[in-house]
Amino acid sequence: MHPYRTHNCGALGLDNAGTTVKLSGWVHRKRDHGGVVFIDLRDHYGLTQIVINPDVPFFSEAERVRNESVITIVGEVVKRTAETINPNMDTGEIEVVATDFIMESFVEETLPFTVNQELECPEETRLAYRFLDLRRERMHKNILLRSKTCALVREHLVAKGFVEYHTPILTSSSPEGARDYLVPSRVYPGQFYALPQAPQQFKQLLMVSGFDRYFQIAPCFRDEDSRADRSPGEFYQIDMEMSFITQDDLFAELEELMVRLFRELSNKTIAAEVFPRIAYRDAMEWYGTDKPDIRYEMKMIDCTDIFQNCELKVFSHQAAAGGVIKVLNGKGAAERPRKFFDDMERYARGEGAKGLAWLAVRDGEVKGPIAKFISDDEMRQLLERTGAVEGDALFFGAGQADETRELLGKVRQLLARQLDMIDQNLVSFCWIVDFPMYEKNPDTGQIEFSHNPFSMPQGGMDALLTKDPLDILAYQYDIVCNGIELSSGAIRNHRPEVMLKAFEIAGYPESEVKTQFPALWKAFHYGAPPHGGIAPGLDRMVMLLADEPNIREIIAFPLNQRAQDLLMGAPNYVSQEQLDELCLEINLPPEETPTV
């Protein structure tokens, strides 16, 4: 017989009754009746009830066993009597009556939290004992889901003719983007590698190398502060790139992958399998953000013209001064108590608004603090344009265009939550397309790339030569799901002369393009195919599939918010020998000198 097991803890059923088996696993729970002890034995695969009868030599040892100890038992599989069947257990029709018992690993310490029930506990403790946390059902499931997601991505893309490549982890620091993680070179003292923020240039080089369809579940490293949906340090992208494709080709390819992932790995309903495309400008106009949650409709409606001459000075002054008046129709909000409207206004003020005017259509009348300042004609136009009917409430934002859109966009999200408009079982994708190539830095007035500098401008060289830079659009797109930006992508600029001109507009001289991006610059002179790609964030995908609000819940060993690994003790000081070998000297600011 195998030293540890003949079956796993989820495998046994009525078919095995009467046979002798060996099982190993963790003590999930113990029920000691004095005369008989029941142990629910758990492993990766499931739970099996073990029965310890009082006449066995190891009875007292089994009675002493504590939860989470690892044991091996030999025993006979017995069909349970009708009254003792447990329908809540996959193996509930049988039990194993133990004839031998080996303590593999006894738990001596008090557990820092319970493994057999999923109580909330401080995340710090969970991270410090991650190996215990990962035994719990929720985390165990999440990590498995992550694995299934990777497996399905690979299976799908390989079947579609994609090839997975590895690209370097030790590479060069890139001039744009986030802060780099640096790795000192021993061979070249004073010089550094950087960990890749994304394999962007490598995947483009692979296309120039004649490989047609690239993908990689690629680790990316960015030294930026964390958020609930942003792990500090490292994360993974489903990185893709294709040659000789149009934007439409890429959209179709990605839609197929996303739909398959959600259909096979979640129970969610996919709102539309061909994802709606929203121009960047429209997204800002309607939703006040470039990552709208379109699980609910509720667009912002422009009513600036209606209030040109309004008695309400807040409105008419803004309209006259080039500002805008935007309105949200909160369907069904009119029945809410006054406190609801006060809370909405308090939220808006907290976000920097001067106030949040509102009107409620109730009992055939339009009520609210500003109602008496609005003329009958203005009111008629307002109701017509917003489609407000009995039971609806209108919320107003007035001010400078960008700020007002952004503010009301936030109000829109809160309103949708408060009014229970979000179908939690829905996944609603959209493409945000036609991003501007450039934007003006509000502080410096400089023209800068608004996204990826390697994107192809729409209209090509002609557009760069003839158009106002701020009017030029790029073949640059985002995929957004339920208000979360999953990825950016682009059809790339593969023509060196267009690349030079694009960088020139953003203030980069020719010499700088050649020295900052030597690989692509050189490669594009030796026959570069038109190409494009995208890189959906794997972690955020798994978050959506698992319905988890925090990215750390779908990573086995995440860093905490302050970018520390509490289990391994990283980051940490290194020895003087290691520093000497790298010709590095530590120069801490005085207040941060370690006290050890």
Next chain:
RNA sequence: GGAGACGUAGUUCAGUCGGUUAGAACGCCGGCCUGUCACGCCGGAGGUCGCGAGUUCGAGUCUCGUCGUCUCCGCCA
């Protein structure tokens, strides 16, 4: 770098208006129990109320500071 929320037993929480010895459940230790499946019953141990100062006759409770955790802003081409 900035803002907010939180911090009471190993864990989850309660703790009234500032007032006697800070409670409960789970876990842990001991005892009882032969059919439970979140087993049950009896008993016990376990607390620098994050830390420090202040107000007060008296602080878990009020004030200030500080540390920690999380969330958000900045940042993330």
